[in-house]
Amino acid sequence: NAGVTQTPKFRVLKTGQSMTLLCAQDMNHEYMYWYRQDPGMGLRLIHYSVGEGTTAKGEVPDGYNVSRLKKQNFLLGLESAAPSQTSVYFCASSPGSGNQPQHFGDGTRLSIL
Amino acid sequence: LAKTTQPISMDSYEGQEVNITCSHNNIATNDYITWYQQFPSQGPRFIIQGYKTKVTNEVASLFIPADRKSSTLSLPRVSLSDTAVYYCLAGERDYKLSFGAGTTVTVRA
Structure with missing residues (x-):
């Protein structure tokens, strides 16, 4: 039972570098989400997707891009990393039918120097 | 989307019952109330969801x-x-x- 898998688990970047975080789910869920969690601020929604080929902005989308080319995968990209993007990133998925709970991965800890 | 307010932290001891109250004054007719739990270095995990009255599962109750x-x-x-x-x-x-x-719940021995 893999559920939601995030890759990588840890990463250190230098300012200006780019990278892509991968999220994969094996539950055939329609909806997928990317959050960031900073100390004392809970989780904030970056982008989300309600189906393959669709994406939408969340609460804090600036500096990030996403793609959902395959239903099971949701990619989060940082084109030019900034220290303010140092955070723990969580991916989640949900069935998308009604008020179904979200299933979360264990996060990617990203540090931008 | 209803704004929620809950206590920042709560302390308890093993064996006691812990009650966390959440305020959502502007909740809309179609809104559900959902609770998640998060351990350090893990993603949040769904606990319970309800619309009205009382819901109980093997982990918690929601009033x-x-x-x-x-x-x-x-x-x-x-x-x-x-x-x-x-x-x-x-x-x-x-x-x-x-x-x-969220509410940080600390349980002490």
């Missing part, structure tokens, strides 16, 4: 009064392993939910 402007998560007979952050969310659709800072 929602008739006006639905608040809700109370009840954790019976907590143990050290229940130490975590608990989030209350109120919304119609999952993808517009907003997680606040």
Whole structure:
């Protein structure tokens, strides 16, 4: 039972570098989400997707891009990393039918120097 | 999307019941109330969801009064392993939910 898998688990970047975080789910869920969690601020929604080929902005989308080319995968990209993007990133998925709970991965800890 | 307010932290001892009250004064007709639990270095995990009255599962109970402007998560007979952050969310659709800072529950021996 893999559920939601995030890759990588840890990463250190230098300012200006780019990278892509991968999220994969094996539950055939329609909806997928990317959050960031900073100390004392809970989780904030970056982008989300309600189906393959669709994406939408969340609460804090600036500096990030996403793609959902395959239903099971949701990619989060940082084109030019900034220290303010140092955070723990969580991916989640949900069935998308009604008020179904979200299933979360264990996060990617990203540090931008 | 209803804004929720919950205590920042709560302390308890093993074996006690912990009740966390969440305020959601502007909850809409179609909004559900959902609670998640998060342990350090892990993603949040769904605990319980309800619309009105009372919901109970093997982990917790959720009490929602008739006006639905608040809700109370009840954790019976907590143990050290229940130490975590608990989030209350109120919304119609999952993808517009907003997680606040949550309530840090610390259970002591």
